[in-house]
Amino acid sequence: xxxxxxxxxxxxxxxxxxxxxxxxxxxxxxxxxxxxxxxxxxxxxxxxxxxxxxxxxxxxxxxxxxxxxxxxxxxxxxxxxxxxxxxxxxxxxxxxxxxxxxxxxxxxxxxxxxxxxxxxxxxxxxxxxxx
Numbered sequence: 054x055x056x057x058x059x060x061x062x063x064x065x066x067x068x069x070x071x072x073x074x075x076x077x078x079x080x081x082x083x084x085x086x087x088x089x090x091x092x093x094x095x096x097x098x099x100x101x102x103x104x105x106x107x108x109x110x111x112x113x114x115x116x117x118x119x120x121x122x123x124x125x126x127x128x129x130x131x132x133x134x135x136x137x138x139x140x141x142x143x144x145x146x147x148x149x150x151x152x153x154x155x156x157x158x159x160x161x162x163x164x165x166x167x168x169x170x171x172x173x174x175x176x177x178x179x180x181x182x183x184x
Contacts, residue, residue, distance in 0.1 A: 100128030110134030140168030
């Protein structure tokens with residue numbers, strides 16, 4: 054459930070290679086972030102369910118920043134992210150597909166929940182992103 058160190062999502066992203074799949078084991082509850090998770094490669098991130106696991110920006114940091122790559126996220130809640138520019142929950146400038154997830158309680162001047170920058174490709178399937 055940690056934000057950093059061995060076994061954390063941050064560590065898995067940093068040590069993954071292009072095309073890898075990161076799957077959460079038996080983990081539940083919110084994972085509080087100290088800084089945004091930056092993705093610059095193609096990855097699949099599979100959570101246990103949006104009702105089971107949340108990535109939480111604590112109102113002080115964006116949750117995910119996708120600089121490059123095709124990223125598929127499923128089974129997660131992205132909440133309480135914050136940014137001074139775009140995408141409090143998620144900023145993407147490449148390709149993002151979210152499935153069976155929830156994006157809620159995020160804030161930013163542009164795209165509080167998700168900001169899909171020019172040239173980005175965003176697909177939401179069975180994903181709840183309330184205003």
